[in-house]
Amino acid sequence: MKHLLLAMTAVTFSGAVLADSPENIVSKANQEWNQALNQGQLNELVALYDNDATVSPANGKLLEGHEAIRNLFSGFIDNGVHNHQIETVDIIAADKQITQVGYWQAEGVDADQQPVSFGGVLVTVLEQNEAGEWQLQSHVWNAAP
Secondary structure (H helix, E strand, O other), X not given: OHHHHHHHHHHHHHHHHHHOOHHHHHHHHHHHHHHHHHXXXXXXXXXXXXXXXXXXXXXXXXXXXXXXXXXXXXXXXHOOOEEEEEEEEEEEEEOOEEEEEEEEEEEEEOOOOOXXXXXXXXXXXXXXXXXXXXXXXXXXXXXOO
């Protein structure tokens, strides 16, 4: 019985550690982001960003705050961007900040309403707020030609 209790305690402790690993935090954040965009859930997507988050959407501009982020992604959703996916290449974690480098890809339609696939490289910065929640603080991407 003593060995069973020790084994259960070890499993519980290791599970708690794994649940908070940078890899798991990034994986969960990516899953939530992809789901919100792919299902057209604009409010949920915007809520993943800190109030003063910045986004640079591959056009040389820097957008800041929920209103600008909402306007950007509203256009993506209205124009049929879907099947968004993220492949993480590297994770750099320090204290309450996690940086992800990876590839993104999505599908949509061109001006002639023909299906197209597109993608590129992304960098995201997640920060843990005072409530212990992880939110996007910065999101930068480019698009492959």
